[in-house]
Amino acid sequence: MSKVYYKSAEDVEQLRKSATVLSQLLGEIAREIRPGITTLALDKLAYDYIHDHGGRPAFLNYNGFPNSLCISVNDQVVHGIPSDYELREGDIVSVDGGVELNNFISDSAYTFAVGEVAPEVDRLLRVTLESLNLAIKQAVAGKRVGDVAYTVQEHVSQYGYGIVRELVGHGVGYKLHEKPEIPNYGKRGTGTKLEEGLVICIEPMINMGKAGVKFWDDGWTVSTADGKPSAHYEHMVAIRKGVPDVLTTFAYIEEVLNKKG
Template sequence: MSKVYYKSAEDIEQLRKSANVLSQLLGEIAREIRPGVTTLSLDKLAYDYIHDHGGRPAFLNYNGFPNSLCISVNDQVVHGIPSDYELRDGDIVSVDGGVELDKYISDSAYTFAVGNVSDDVKQLLDVTLESLNLGIAQAVAGKRVGDIAFAVQDHVEKYSYGIVRELVGHGVGYKLHEKPEVPNYGKRGTGSKLEEGLVICIEPMINMGKAQVKFWDDGWTVSTADSKPSAHYEHMVAIHKGSPDVLTTFAYVEEVLGKKN
């Protein structure tokens, strides 16, 4: 992950196509999220959907990862492996996916509430999503990675939540993980300069309790050290002058959830 790859305007349009397949997939996942559904069934839906739309699941076999989605429930932060676990009323579930379409890779995540969640958990989801949007607002040419990081941290710490430090956002496009790293904590005006053509994933991973995490023996799953819930949202953003160009969208998810409520 040593080189920073800058994308041409044509590259970014290809990435937008890949990102749109992924965004629509998250909308399809939103339709299926309910008590009694297994996380493995959501993974199968993703595998089929991505292939049906001419793509390949970017996560499948990435460094040996066995599935198409990372699905992380409740106190799992990220990289949960889909299983026969049946979702329950009150759970939250982070669904993180990637699509490779014509060699262009997209990456996005959304944390869903299953049935009725507590007010405390709902606030965690809301604040984490707000922090993502505040970070994105800083993702313009001339700013620095630290400006994104500070925007996320400044918002989240008002609620005394823990910000995961071992895991960060990243560049994306030709590979799933590229330079630069994009932490969710930091100082304004520090870090790599954001230049036109850079495409990054901003992904706050926010814990209701302490920031500390533990890594599971499966080699993938990361959970909170204190077993309290964690939320995770991720968008893919192309850096331009003036305003950020968000390539992924939660519009499909929000449309489905709006009809469910």
């Protein structure tokens, strides 16, 4: 990871444009997720959509990553490589994408349910998303990274879930991964001070079972050590005084899911 970069107001507006393309893309993905579709088909949709909107997939060839999306199914936590795997009823699938538009990079992720999922899996998704939304409220000028991290930890630990420690959120904007790191556990009042112009990705990665993970031989995929499901949501937030400025949105996803439901 590089140094901490602070963005101008103009830069934040450019990042918002990139984030909007990404958010709309995730809405298109929501439309296509169903039993029988391959994760590679979703990846191709993303590649085409991003190029059609004047951008470049930020993940493609990043440190050698072969695709436009990270797609992680069931016990895969993050960084799953799209394949010929066909989604099945009851699966959950984390779709993590990035867009580079006019040299500004956005990053966001959402975990989708494929058809009907088991009630305990549905709860994992709900609690993980809740933890993200609670943590975002801490992402304002004057707070610290530890305030964001502690908020995730406090919310999910009461359900007995495991919090992944090997992987964290991060700064973003000029590069895909910038400082500071944003863990999902920590102590209030500690860590880097959040100041205006900082843009961060908050991304809880929460396991239904134990916190432990294993790293696959493909060099990318990370899965739970106990084989239980994992959920992952990510928003990109510009730090401001008083209120967080969330650059990505799940509104396009929710609009599609509400129609499906």
